[in-house]
Amino acid sequence: MSKAKHLIDEDALVYCPIRGMAVDVETCLGCRRLEEYDLDSRWPYVMCRVEDDQPEQRAGSG
């Protein structure tokens, strides 16, 4: 298990390694993988847990 930091872009989108696509940051706020986030910083980010060697189902999970 590792943690990965993902920057939030100006459209409030974050690249999600689990879904393999950009998701709205609101999705992250409701995601059980979310460990930490900072929306107020100059470079807002989310930090989430990603399994190293156990890829999760890509669609419809989380």
Ligand code: SF4
């Ligand atoms: S917090 Fe959840 S939805 Fe957001 S990027 Fe991480 S795994 Fe994807």
